[in-house]
Amino acid sequence: MTFIRNPVLRGFNPDPSIMRLGDDIYIATSTFEWYPGVQIHHSRDLVNWRMAARPLNRPAQLDMRGDPDSCGVWAPDLSHADGRFWLVYTDVKRFGRSTLDGAKGVTLRDFHNYLVTCDRIDGAWSDPVYLNSSGFDPALFHDDDGRSWLLNMLWDHRPDRPRFAGIVIQELDRATGALVGERRTIFQGTERGFTEGPHLYKRDGWYHLLVAEGGTGWGHAVVMARARDLMGPYELHPDGVVLSSDGRRDVPLARAGHGDLVELADGAPWMAYLCGRPLPGRERCILGRETALQPMRWCEDGWLRTMTADAAPDLRPPAPSLPPAPWPEDAWDGQFDGPTLPAPLQWLRTPYPDEIFSLTARPGRLRLYGRETVGSPFRQALVAQRQTHFRYTATTCLDFEPIDFQQAAGLICYYNSTKFHYLHVTREDGARRLQVMTACPDTGGCTLEVVVGALAEGPIELRVDIDFDQLRFAWRAEGEQSWNFLNGAFDASILSDEASLPGLPNFTGAFVGMACQDMSGRATHADFAFWRYVGREDAEPSA
Incomplete structure (x- = not known):
């Protein structure tokens, strides 16, 4: 059956x-x-x-x-x-x-x-x-x-x-x-x-x-x-x-x-x-x-x-007697080699996507144009996919040359403007830096932590690992074999409806993706070479 x-x-x-x-x-x-x-x-x-x-x-x-x-x-x-x-x-x-x-x-x-x-x-x-x-x-x-x-x-x-x-x-x-x-x-x-x-x-x-x-x-x-x-x-x-x-x-x-x-x-x-x-x-x-x-x-x-008259949801009901109808495999390989955004990805609010991203400005790359701050309800350059597993790894490769501290780009785990963990590259005092910005409703605030004070120039790969409520970030220079994991873990559970500030609606879910901001208004761009999301099916809770 x-x-x-x-x-x-x-x-x-x-x-x-x-x-x-x-x-x-x-x-x-x-x-x-x-x-x-x-x-x-x-x-x-x-x-x-x-x-x-x-x-x-x-x-x-x-x-x-x-x-x-x-x-x-x-x-x-x-x-x-x-x-x-x-x-x-x-x-x-x-x-x-x-x-x-x-x-x-x-x-x-x-x-x-x-x-x-x-x-x-x-x-x-x-x-x-x-x-x-x-x-x-x-x-x-x-x-x-x-x-x-x-x-x-x-x-x-x-x-x-x-x-x-x-x-x-x-x-x-x-x-x-x-x-x-x-x-x-x-x-x-x-x-x-x-x-x-x-x-x-x-x-x-x-x-x-x-x-x-x-x-x-x-x-x-x-x-x-x-x-x-x-x-x-x-x-x-x-x-x-x-x-x-x-x-x-x-x-x-x-x-x-x-x-x-x-x-x-x-x-x-x-x-x-x-x-x-x-x-x-x-x-x-x-x-x-x-x-x-x-x-x-x-x-x-x-x-x-x-069926049991107990009004309870059923985790594993029997399927109906219909001919099996699997769909052809249509998995995306993570490359940005087409003129349209791959199906797993979406963006926020604006009906004018050309203002926030391009797949043709640099063929083979997703180019994000730095716009407003993380969580802006107007023009936010954030392209992401749904989190569909309790455990997953997501990676990308970022090519980004910020001008100063007002430009940032990187990998983000995002629920809304009050709930996110954001690993990003910026520039301060003439050097590129790697930072983590976290907005957390449990504390009601937003924090910014420098994790690498002097980052080498050139493309950088970014990674996040989610293991239920544990979130770990890592990075490496393009071409390197070993990942540099940040010390400690972040709380992934804040990316949920139940973690919320009083009086605000919370009806969506966790996304993971790529983001770029330019708070100077110059629209400095960031190029992403690939996007990979790998879920681990065998570790989900069961009845």
Whole structure:
């Protein structure tokens, strides 16, 4: 028997929206401030997955310059109707508080929802149609009468009101993409609160509403309600939750919630949901929120339940009876020998990548143009990939001649502007130096340490080794055989949602990559000869 190895989408891949079209199954996941926006993954057997598209890839569709950390693209919803794929998503522009932490008052946030369509999953998706800004997590429901409806959670900024004010619905005109008619609240949520992530299905004359509740931390859960009429009233699932880790931090798949359903060709229901895998003994998920899958079943009372009826996530469920469909090997060799950025890599916020990197200015090299500081929400020259293993080694070769202390370039382990470890080359007092800059929410500060005071000129290779919560940097001159490891280890666990400053959103995951800054405004460039990431699969925690 073949088993599914959860999570199926490893590393930062949250808020899954799953759908099937014939033999093809797709999952769309959130990308937040990372560009291009939305990742769409493709499978034919639920076991083997590949990246199929990143549809929001040009300025007319998405510009996240200025979006705060963990804002940008939230909770995409993917569907198919009238021969087209439909994708709705939120671009979050503000998440901060308007009051001091702990004080009561107005909480102003900006959530803009959009729709794009395409006749092919990997085609050129349309320019966006603006939908509304009433809340986040939009989803489309295409009813069997030919009408379509937009759902989203409703945000209430008023003092002494629940911020998560229920699920609203409004008709969408398929021909124009415009919303028509009145908005109505159809579900207020339960006492768990944080009612979000709605998805709607129709089965046996019932409308089934699936929502996420409890917040996206340890108490996250999938909750269900149903009604005979689209507008309700909706009655709650008698078991309370459909799927949850029930607040536990000592399980392989914690934080389970935000689910979506797909029905296979044989009628079997499967749920995609997000989860997190804590570090042993640290209660921090450095791989971010990942996507898992497991079979569900419709019971005699018409309600959905897990196969064991315990609402627990399954680390290793049996795979469905589908023909094995592995994808051809398409591994990147780490060289920058093409005109486009290799698929594992992404950058932050800007829809104008030519301003921050080039693959043609020096053929065979990734050239980064030094822009703003590490963590800038506007133009930051940082190109990186998701951390997808608890243990890995990443290496690169840097050719960089900084002018003075305002220029820096190197290898970075990055979560956001308040959480990173950055090994970089700079220049001070006429000599190149190797430094480590660390931003740590546990201390609330950013430190800078000189590790090599007089670095020889010429290319330098940089390396990072992650071993669960231990991070070690190393360097060597190009062509040397031995690595020079820095004394001591850094805390890799800070690169997680759970390590955070008060009041800030933390919804992404750890990345590792290359960065370049020039705080003088000269845009001094740095060239990277290769990028290699090698994960070690045999050392991950298991049940």
